Amino acid sequence: MLHYIISALVAFIALEHIYILYMEMFAWETLGKKTFKGAMPDELFKPTKTLAGNQGLYNGFLAAGLIWCLLISDPQWQANVALFFLSCISIAGIYGAMTASKKIFYVQALPALITIAIILYAIMG
Numbered sequence: 001m002l003h004y005i006i007s008a009l010v011a012f013i014a015l016e017h018i019y020i021l022y023m024e025m026f027a028w029e030t031l032g033k034k035t036f037k038g039a040m041p042d043e044l045f046k047p048t049k050t051l052a053g054n055q056g057l058y059n060g061f062l063a064a065g066l067i068w069c070l071l072i073s074d075p076q077w078q079a080n081v082a083l084f085f086l087s088c089i090s091i092a093g094i095y096g097a098m099t100a101s102k103k104i105f106y107v108q109a110l111p112a113l114i115t116i117a118i119i120l121y122a123i124m125g
Contacts, residue, residue, distance in 0.1 A: 002122050003075075009115040010066050010082055013089065016111070017063035024056030039101045062089055079119055086112040086119075 023031040029045045032052060045052075065085035072078040093109025 002118070006082070006115065006118055006122060007070060009111065009118065010070060010086075013086070013111055013115065014063045014066035014070075016108070017059045017066070017089070021056045021060040021063065024052040024059065026056075028052040028056075036101065062092075079123055083116060083119060086116050090116065 023035060028049050033042060033045050040048075062085055065081065065088075069078050069081035069085065072081060089112040090109045093104050093107075093112060097103075097105035097109065
């Protein structure tokens with residue numbers, strides 16, 4: 001049962017990062033403005049479009065890593081790969097909360113940290 005919960009959380013986080021990829025690479029001047037309303041002036045979205053696209057690509061790699069871990073049949077390797085990518089997401093989310101918007105902690109870092117805790121519980125429990 002715990003395996004299904006972990007898989008569902010990993011899949012949710014992967015989907016979240018696919019959405020972030022889309023927003024940052026293809027909808028920065030529309031969805032990006034709505035998402036980061038108040039975090040930066042509207043006139044900065046156009047000149048930062050390329051930079052946001054680069055960030056979006058990195059989010060796509062994080063999503064790909066999480067999707068890859070769901071396809072690994074060995075439980076230990078699956079957990080190792082998931083922990084690596086979830087740790088990357090947690091660190092990025094904490095940094096984003098410190099530098100851009102506190103909301104990033106709750107949207108990105110917290111789900112990853114919760115999933116890490118559940119994986120570690122499953123491994124040690």
